[in-house]
Amino acid sequence: MADYFQEMGWQPLSEGQAPNHLLHFARLFRDYNIFDESLTQSLAPPASKSVVENLPSITINGQGVKCPVCLKEHSEGETVKKMPCNHTFHAECILPWLAKTNSCPLCRFELATDDEDYEAFRKEKIRAKAREADIEILHNSMFS
Template sequence: MKHRLSHEIDNYPEPDDVGIIRVTARIFGQDDNSTFTALSLARDFIENDECTTKEDLNYFLLEAGINEDFIDNAILELIVYVDEVTCPASIEYSPGCALKVRLDLIPDYLDEDDDDSEVQEAAQASFDETISIRFRPASKLVVKSLTRKIYNKKIKKEKKKMISLEECRICLQEFSNGGMVVTLSCGHEFDEECIVKWFETSHVCPLCRLELPCQDEL
C-alpha cells in the first residue's frame, strides 16, 4: 500500500473554521465507509500527542485492517506535512486561514499506470467542499504606497517578565524594536518583509477579506 498527501487552503473561512484543519482520509478499493473526516486546530494536531483527531484516524485505519507500522509512518508524515504547510515561513498559509489535508491510501493491487487518473478523479470527488481560489499578486505600486512606520516596542509587566504586546501575524514573531511595520487600511499590521512577500502572490489581507488592487488590474 502507498499513500499520498495533498492540501487546499481556504483564505475566506467561516469564523468557526479559522485556524482549523480538516483531515480527510480515504482508502481506495473499499466501500463507501472507507472515508474518514475529522476537525482539529492545526497547531494541536502537530504538537499535542493526545490530539483526538490523530487518535480517531489511527482507530479508523486499524479498523480497516491497515498494518500498524504503515499507519504510524503515514500519520507521522501527515504531521510533518501539516507542520510544513502551516509553519511561520509559509507564504500561502496564515493563522486566519482554514486548511484541508487529504490522505489517500492506495492498495498495491491498483496498478499505478492504468488507474492513476481514476484514483486522482475519485480522490478529488471525495474531498468535500472544495474551494477554488485564484491567487493574484497585489499591485506593486499600491504595496509601495502602504503606510509604514518604525516600530517602538510596547511591553507590559507580568509576574516580573517583560512581554511584548504585538507580533506579526504572518511569521508569528514579535515586532523588532526599530524595525519597519506596514499598516493596512483594515488596521492589521505586519513586518514589512513578510507582508511585501505575501502580496507577491495574494492581494488580500492575511487576516481579513480586505482586498488590494491586483497587479493585472492597473
C-alpha cells in the first residue's frame, strides 16, 4: 500500500519550507470543480522552447502525405518536422502554431510547456484520472 504522500503524488515539506497556499487553494477549487471550466476555456500555453528545438526533422520518402496546416502535399526528399505523435509538418507551418499553443494541430497530442502552472494542472488532471481508475479496480476486486 502506497503511503499518503505517494498516493496523492505530493512531497512532504522539507525542513524550513513553507506550505504553498496557492497550490492548496488550486487543489480545493479543483476538487469542487470550480476551475475546470475557467481553465479549459482558455488556450493552452505555447510548447516548451527546448522541446520545439529538439523536434526531429525527417526526410520524406514516398508521396501522398499532406502537411495538415498548409494542405500542400509533401514532396519526395523534402525535410519536415515530425511530432511525437508521428504527424509531419513543414517547419514554417508547425513552428508558429507551437509558439501559440502546445498541441498537435491534427490530433491534439500535447507537448510539454514552459508554463509551471499549466504543467501542475495537467499533472493533477492525470493523477485524478489514475485515482479514479485505482478506485474502480479496488471496487471490482471487492465486489466481483
